[in-house]
Amino acid sequence: MKELDVKRQLHRVKRASKRRSIQLIISLSFTIVSILSMAFMTFAFYTNYINTAKATAIENNKQVIEQISWNLNSYLKNMMRISDSMYYNVIKDLDLTSDTMNNEMDLLYEANKDNLISIACISQDGALISAAPIATRKAGVDFTDQAWFYSTEERIENFHFSTPHVQNMFESSNYRYYWVVSLSRSIDLNYMGYNRRGILLVDMNYSAIERMFSRVNEGGTGYVYLIDSEGEIIYHPKQKAIYTGLVNENNTLAATYEDGNHIERFEGKERSIIVKTVGYTGWKIVSVVPIKDLAAPYNQLRAFMLIIITVTIFLIVFGNIFISKIVTDPIRRLEDSLNYIEDGKFDESNIYIGGSHEIRHLGRTIKSLVGQMHKLMDERVKEQKEKRKSELNALQAQINPHFLYNTLDSVIWMIEAEKYPEAISMIKSLASLFRISLSKGNNIITIKDEITHARNYLAIQKVRYKNRFEANIDIDPEIENCVTIKLIIQPLIENAIYHAVGEMEDDGLIDIKGYQKDGDIYIEVIDNGMGIPQEVLDNLLTEKIESKGKGSGIGLWNINQRINLYFKEDYGLTMYSELDEGTRAVIRLPKLTMEEYLGGEGNEK
Amino acid sequence: MKNKKLITGFIVAVVLLLVVESYIYINNSRQQKNQTKITFVVTGDNLDNYENMIAGAETAAMDEDCFVDFINSPTEYGVDGEIDLIERQLTEGTDYIVTVSSDYEAMKEYVKKANISGKVLFVKNGSYGDLKNSIMVDDRELAGNFVDYILENSKASKLLLVSTREDVNTDTLREEIERALSDSNIKLEYRLLSATSGTINQSMYNLGQSRFFDGFITLDFETLEAAAKAQSKLKNKVEVYSIDNSKEAVYYLDSNLINALAFKDDYSMGFLAVKEALTGNLRNKIEADEKLYYISDKETIHSDKLEKVLFPFVK
Numbered sequence: 001m002k003e004l005d006v007k008r009q010l011h012r013v014k015r016a017s018k019r020r021s022i023q024l025i026i027s028l029s030f031t032i033v034s035i036l037s038m039a040f041m042t043f044a045f046y047t048n049y050i051n052t053a054k055a056t057a058i059e060n061n062k063q064v065i066e067q068i069s070w071n072l073n074s075y076l077k078n079m080m081r082i083s084d085s086m087y088y089n090v091i092k093d094l095d096l097t098s099d100t101m102n103n104e105m106d107l108l109y110e111a112n113k114d115n116l117i118s119i120a121c122i123s124q125d126g127a128l129i130s131a132a133p134i135a136t137r138k139a140g141v142d143f144t145d146q147a148w149f150y151s152t153e154e155r156i157e158n159f160h161f162s163t164p165h166v167q168n169m170f171e172s173s174n175y176r177y178y179w180v181v182s183l184s185r186s187i188d189l190n191y192m193g194y195n196r197r198g199i200l201l202v203d204m205n206y207s208a209i210e211r212m213f214s215r216v217n218e219g220g221t222g223y224v225y226l227i228d229s230e231g232e233i234i235y236h237p238k239q240k241a242i243y244t245g246l247v248n249e250n251n252t253l254a255a256t257y258e259d260g261n262h263i264e265r266f267e268g269k270e271r272s273i274i275v276k277t278v279g280y281t282g283w284k285i286v287s288v289v290p291i292k293d294l295a296a297p298y299n300q301l302r303a304f305m306l307i308i309i310t311v312t313i314f315l316i317v318f319g320n321i322f323i324s325k326i327v328t329d330p331i332r333r334l335e336d337s338l339n340y341i342e343d344g345k346f347d348e349s350n351i352y353i354g355g356s357h358e359i360r361h362l363g364r365t366i367k368s369l370v371g372q373m374h375k376l377m378d379e380r381v382k383e384q385k386e387k388r389k390s391e392l393n394a395l396q397a398q399i400n401p402h403f404l405y406n407t408l409d410s411v412i413w414m415i416e417a418e419k420y421p422e423a424i425s426m427i428k429s430l431a432s433l434f435r436i437s438l439s440k441g442n443n444i445i446t447i448k449d450e451i452t453h454a455r456n457y458l459a460i461q462k463v464r465y466k467n468r469f470e471a472n473i474d475i476d477p478e479i480e481n482c483v484t485i486k487l488i489i490q491p492l493i494e495n496a497i498y499h500a501v502g503e504m505e506d507d508g509l510i511d512i513k514g515y516q517k518d519g520d521i522y523i524e525v526i527d528n529g530m531g532i533p534q535e536v537l538d539n540l541l542t543e544k545i546e547s548k549g550k551g552s553g554i555g556l557w558n559i560n561q562r563i564n565l566y567f568k569e570d571y572g573l574t575m576y577s578e579l580d581e582g583t584r585a586v587i588r589l590p591k592l593t594m595e596e597y598l599g600g601e602g603n604e605k
Numbered sequence: 606m607k608n609k610k611l612i613t614g615f616i617v618a619v620v621l622l623l624v625v626e627s628y629i630y631i632n633n634s635r636q637q638k639n640q641t642k643i644t645f646v647v648t649g650d651n652l653d654n655y656e657n658m659i660a661g662a663e664t665a666a667m668d669e670d671c672f673v674d675f676i677n678s679p680t681e682y683g684v685d686g687e688i689d690l691i692e693r694q695l696t697e698g699t700d701y702i703v704t705v706s707s708d709y710e711a712m713k714e715y716v717k718k719a720n721i722s723g724k725v726l727f728v729k730n731g732s733y734g735d736l737k738n739s740i741m742v743d744d745r746e747l748a749g750n751f752v753d754y755i756l757e758n759s760k761a762s763k764l765l766l767v768s769t770r771e772d773v774n775t776d777t778l779r780e781e782i783e784r785a786l787s788d789s790n791i792k793l794e795y796r797l798l799s800a801t802s803g804t805i806n807q808s809m810y811n812l813g814q815s816r817f818f819d820g821f822i823t824l825d826f827e828t829l830e831a832a833a834k835a836q837s838k839l840k841n842k843v844e845v846y847s848i849d850n851s852k853e854a855v856y857y858l859d860s861n862l863i864n865a866l867a868f869k870d871d872y873s874m875g876f877l878a879v880k881e882a883l884t885g886n887l888r889n890k891i892e893a894d895e896k897l898y899y900i901s902d903k904e905t906i907h908s909d910k911l912e913k914v915l916f917p918f919v920k
Contacts, residue, residue, distance in 0.1 A: 140861060140903070166916045168859075168907050175856040177916055241664045243913040246876050307626040314622060318615045325611075 022331060026324035027317075034316045042309060046302075054294045057221075058261060058272055061287045064216055065276045068224065071212050073279050075115065075204075079183050080159060080280070082112055083202050086119060087187050091200065096129065097192050105132040117167055117178045117203040122149070123189065124197045128169075135170035143169065148182040152199050156186035161281045163232045164206045179206035181234065209235055222272075222289030229282035231255030254286045263291070330355025334363055346374040385565055392562045393443055407460050426463055429456040439486055444566070444597060447514060447521070448480040454489045454512060461497050469501035469508025475523075476515045483597045484523075484589055485562050488573075491555040492525035492585045500529020500583060516591055520571075523587040531579040540575050556585070563589065641671040643882050644699045645875070646690045648707035648730070652677050654851065655705070657917055658729070661875030662703075669883050674699075684708035688715050695721065701882035705729045709773045728878045729869065730774050740877045742869045742897045744774075748781030751848065751867045754900050756789055758865065761819030761844050763792040765812060767832070768824035769800035775824045778848060782822060794818070800827050809835040813843045820844030820864070826851055833857040855915045858906055865902040868915060873897050 090104040105119050109132035120131040126144040128137055143149055146169075148162045162182040172178070180203035189198040209226070217223045217237045225236040231252040233239060241247040250266045254275065262273040272294060274287040333352040340350045348371050353363035407430055414423035436453035439445050451473060458471045471493075493510060501508025511526040532540070540556050560573040567590050577583040645662060647655050652675055659675050666673045676694075678686035684707055691702050702725045706712035709731035716725045727739035734743070755764075766782060768775045779795060786793045798805050809831035812818060820843045823829040829847040836845050845863040847854055850871055858866045874897060901911050 166907060166912050171860075175852050177856075177859070179916070237667065238664050240660065240872055240913055240917075241876055243910060244870065244873050244876075246661075246873055247664075303630055307623075307630060310626065311619065311622060314619060318611075318618075322611065322615075 021328070023321075023324045023328040026327060027320040030320040030324070031317050034320065035313055038309070038312060038316070042305065046305065050298060053298060054272075054291075057289065057294050058274065061222070061272075061274050061289060062261075065224065065274055065285050065287050068212055068216055069276045069278055069285055072209070072226075072283075072285070075208060075212070076161070076183075076278070076281060078112070078115065079202055079204050082108060082116070082119070083159070083183055083185055083200055086121075086202075087185070087200055091121065091187055091189065095190050095192060101130045102132070102134070105130055106134075109133060115205050115208050117180045117205050118170065118201075119203070120169065120201045121187070121189075122199045122201060124153075124199075129189070129198065131170070135172075138169060138171055141168055146182075148184040148201060149199060152184040152186050156197070158185070159280065160184045161228070161283070163228060163234055164209075167203055178203070179210075180204060181206055181209065213237070221293035222287060224285060224287045225249070225251070226278075227251045227255055227284050227286060229255060229284070234283060251286075255284060257284070257286075327356070330359040330363075334359060334366070337363075338366070341370060346370055346377065348374065389443070389562065389565050392558050392565070403460075406464055410460075410464055422463070426460060429459040432456045433460065437487065443486055444483050444594070445486045446480065446594060447475065447482050447484050447523070450484050450486060450489050451475055451480070451512075451514070453487070454493055457490045457493055458510070461493075465497065465502055468504060469497070469510060471510040471512065473512040474514070475512070479514055479516050479521050479591065481593055482521055482589070483592050483594050484521075484587075485566055488559045488563065488587060489523060489525060491559060492587075495555065495585075496525055496527035496529065496583070499532075500527040504529070519591055521589045521591050523589070525585045525587075526582060528582040531581055532575070532577040532583055533579065537575055537577050541573065559587070563587065641669070641700045641883060642698065643671055643673050643701045643703060643879055644694045645673070645675045645703045645705070645728075645878070646687055646694065647675065647677050647705040648680060648687060649677050649705075650679050655871065655875075656852070657850070657871035658705075658875035660917060661872035661877075662879045663875075664872075665876040665879035665883075669879070671879065671883060673879060678707075680707060684711040684715075687712060691715075691721075691725070692719075695724065700724070701726065703728050703878040703882065706731070726878050726882055728874050729871065732773050732777065738881075740874050740881060740897075742874075744777040745781045746896070747848070747867055747869075747898045748778045749785050751846065751865075751900055752782055752785035752789075754865055754902075755822070755846055756786075756791070758902070759791065759820065759844055759846075761791060763794070763818050764820050764822055764844075764846075765818040766793055766795040766822045766824065767798050767809070767828040768795075769798050769805065769827045770825060771797060778824055793822075798828060798831075802827075805831040806834050810838055813839045816842075818843070820846065823847045823849070825849065826853070829854055829857070829863070833862040836862045852917070855906070858901060858903065858915075861903055865900060868899045868901060870897050870899065870914060872914070872917075 086101075086105065086108055090101050090108075094101055101121065105121070109116055109119050113133075118131060118133065118135070121129040122143050123129055126142060126149070128143070147165070148160060151160045151162070160183070162184070164179050164181050167178045167180045183202040183204055185200050187198050187200045188195045213224055213226060213235045214237065223237050226234040228234055231254065233242060233249065233251050236242055236249060236251075238247045238249075242249050248267060250264060253264070254273065257273065257275040259275050259277050262275065264271055264273050270291040272289045272291055276285045277283070278285060330352065333354065337351045340347065348367050351363055351367040351370060353360055353367065355363075407426065411423050411426050411430075414420070414426065433453060433456040436445065436449050436456070439449070455473065458473075462469070462471065489512065493512070496510050501510055507528075509528045511524070513522075513524045513526070515522055541560050543557060543561075556573060556575065563572045571588050571590060574586045574588070575583065576586065643662070643666070645655070645658070647658075649655070652659070655675060655677070659673075662673045662675070676690055678690050682689075687704060687706055691704065694702060702721075704712060704725060705728050707730070709727065712727070713731075713735075716722050722738060725738065727741070729741065731739055731741050733739075733741040733745070735741075764786070766779060768779065771779075783793060783795065798808055805827055809821065809828070812821070813832075813835045821828070821832045823832050823845065826849050829845075829849045829851075830853065832843075832845045832847065833853075836843060845857075846865050846867075847857075847863050848867040848869075850869040854863070854866050854868065857863045877897075899911055899914055901915060905911050906915060
């Protein structure tokens, strides 16, 4: 059952979609166009905004890196200056066989101790010549085994910067140890004019470097780390985790990067890399920002935009529905008006005129067309009606030639039998009959004239039928001056004679009554003949295309049609009959005087 | 009339839409600000002893939307003090507790009873493999490897295994060392020493001076410190092998006062505890690669790898 309902609903939707009202087409197409345009614009603006924001973030990182690079460079230059100062201003001038450099070294150390851990001068064979601050050399430590020592020995012309390490030269107290970066250089030591090679070692405080970087890494997205030219990590916020294998870093690859921006994929994540080489050392400052973090600050913005888009789409959909409704409402109403016309209701007042100029013009045009059509149709109906009237009147006006022949034959017989008064009376009746039949061409006559016509007809027929039937006429005098259509009573009397009382011996009776009731006039023609079978009675007043001779009923239909044509359809002829009892024909007419009729007081259809 | 209804319906719909979307928007903002809080409840009188673990935990928290806090329960309050702190932290809304307990068994019992095993992780002190939610060093493996090292490098024929306590943290080590050395040429004797500072120092000095033993294997900080002091006085007459992870132990090794050190990696344990709490699935992978302990001697203490592990950065 449910499935059936769903199917029915689907069918309805399908049918509705096929119907595609103008409102649906307008609202749907506008909505699609608006949403597509908005989506495109939003996407373009958003992408542009995010890209700009990303570029700004990268630019900011660049500036940060520039700043660190500058700081680090200053720091390292300062360390090199210390080394230079110690070497060129002190050591070069000393004869180590007689002089010491302890005081100068101490002074230099004291002046820079925030950034320095120690300064030491070591002979080529690893003997400590001098050191500041003064400390006990660690037992069992061979300086020649230290990385800084052999790297200096390998390339004596250069400054050498080590990777960070724990200083392992001097005894420390209270469980203290120092992380240092060793700056070493090869120097010439003077022993009574003889030069021997030695090493000047400046152990820089690693904390200074660490502080520089950790300040940068404290806030914001991503992080910055420092590597040497081989990719060995000098500083990294997760340095220990990297060394213990808990975290990985792409430092080896980063060492191969040129200065500038790079995008790399590491451990499945896309990252923005900015590389800056630090002057003399070959160290590289590497800034890492996951691409997704660049856009992370805009998540809130994205959510906000989604809300705005949803509401805007809603507004667009509503707006389109509303506007299309305003636009299409007059068209729909005009369509409703046309539906009325389609149903045959040619009422101009039903034509809707409203909406935009074009629709109003269309409405007015249709209204004008309907008016003209209505007028043409009325004229046509009138013409048809007149034609019909003429046809029916002409038909009614035909005098049965047999009736005329028989009447004249009866007159001849009377004259031959020297019954002159009767013959005269019959001729008078016939003359009166013809006079009223003609009625100067008028179809509307008074009831009085119509009754007179009926009397004349009865008089003639009674002679012809040798008074085999009786006829009573009882007309309310008040209605005598009211109008009727001519020749509507005589055919009823003729029917009564021919089909009822004409064949009876001598007890045939025709009653003609005229009276008024409820503002209308009723004229009844009643006979006591054998009556009409119901099936015949039912067809008596239906339309007859042609006469099928005597008793075809065309006369009765004609009477009814003529009354209908001249007066409203409420009026007309009604037949009642009972077998062996007789037949009653009732004519119902509006109660109108000739003046009223001619004044046209609502009697016409 | 129809239009009025349409407009009213539209306004109501827009208001409803805005209310719903504002709710989602605000909720979303709130969720973004909700950080996971992980509290380390550790036993001890000084948080400095957990410097490495703090560094590891903070490093792990760097990339995550989480906040790590360390609080210590003084030794004198025992496990009750730790439980009290845990309960207080959970009441205050901590999402996960990582505990380094002074009494692993009692703490384990409490966690089970309180039905908070999903929120509590055991780190460092305890029995390896006993609980799912624990990050421990495999003491049996550590002891086995340490004994292997001793057998390879020691000239001693008789060693004294010393400890000031017998608990879950020392028992496994002791058992494994005894087992591993039982078939060797080195004779091993175990002594439980008094933890009183003066007494233990004198005891160790006397034991070293007596020459009854060629060296010591210390299982805790107190015996390590006493052994190092005795060694200093005895001018390196005995061999000292220690299992500890204090900075003092590293100093003694660097100063040649002990021969070798088995060092538990607090840093990695802190790191893994945070990751485990946040993801619950990192431990197995990391454990497969890392042993969470190192054996170092004078030769290797300044090696590239161990130097960075044994000496916490930047003092």
